[in-house]
């Protein structure tokens with residue numbers, strides 16, 4: 001965290017100009033992120049330069065991060081030695097953290113030369129700030145998706161996590177979903193690993209705070225923000241969008257691949273492709289895998305993907321048996337990610353035994369599920385079993401005459417919001433399911 005710089009920073013690690021602060025506090029302009037007025041000119045190169053005092057390891061990885069955003073948007077980030085440009089410098093001494101200027105009028109990005117910032121996920125996070133993107137957990141609608149726990153927040157988190165929430169009038173989500181697995185989402189724990197935010201859909205509690213690489217939604221948002229989207233070209237499926245640098249292929253949600261996002265992606269970043277397309281049967285089958293380098297921290301996370309199909313009209317039941325690897329809140333070193341619904345956002349994430357205990361069984365909403373294994377450091381493994389089952393009954397239609405029918409998605413109790421934290425308390429699970437069906441996200 002950026003202790004010591006709080007007074008100069010907005011939202012923890014974003015450095016705003018005086019003019020920007022005035023505008024943001026006056027709530028005059030819409031930003032999604034920032035007001036559109038602060039977008040860089042996408043028709044010109046966006047220059048960056050390295051301060052001489054930087055640790056020699058930083059430029060090399062920064063170039064990789066800048067290339068990532070260039071490759072996946074219509075923006076052109078170009079290294080230069082001249083000004084004006086985004087200055088990448090060593091913030092050590094003024095901060096123990098990583099922070100960035102935001103928008104085209106602030107041209108300082110600070111990347112600490114310490115190992116604490118020199119990761120692909122963090123560098124691409126800071127570049128996203130410099131291009132105008134804010135943190136996911138301050139979206140104006142964040143309280144629909146997370147329940148902050150102020151009692152576990154120190155001054156820093158109260159300020160930057162809880163109180164800096166954007167307003168509807170000065171921000172714009174561009175219609176994109178809340179992504180707990182966004183690279184722009186803080187970890188949901190404080191420095192003592194106490195919970196400071198609960199995912200209202202409890203499946204996604206461990207998806208928050210990974211910072212391994214921009215998520216699909218982060219990339220989509222940047223392209224929408226800068227209006228990079230192609231107007232014609234490939235017919236992307238499953239939520240993908242046309243690649244701004246080649247409209248005939250698509251950028252796909254994680255776990256999906258091929259030219260139009262209807263195939264299993266190949267293994268990424270040097271992993272052996274042990275993935276496969278699998279067919280679920282009525283009987284359990286097992287699946288396990290292991291990737292990564294037990295000895296090393298990799299520059300980019302390796303990834304392998306599996307697809308599981310069930311017959312039409314059936315659901316896939318996936319029971320996680322175990323995960324191995326580094327257990328860390330947010331799963332920043334690697335994880336098993338499973339998608340059973342809403343493929344636009346990152347999946348349900350497992351890297352600790354407690355993750356398995358919290359969500360041991362997943363049931364797909366359709367007849368398809370994806371399983372992805374990621375490893376950034378020290379190796380990652382898993383085992384699970386899967387089969388198809390009849391879809392769980394839904395409450396949307398009913399021909400019964402029972403007097404206790406509940407509307408498809410509603411609460412019975414009136415104080416569910418204020419008690420939402422109980423949705424995740426084992427002692428109250430059944431009660432909350434009965435009384436706070438909607439708030440606890442069972443529908």
Ligand SMILES: [Zn+2]
Pocket residue numbers: 012013014125129135
């Ligand atoms: Zn940040």
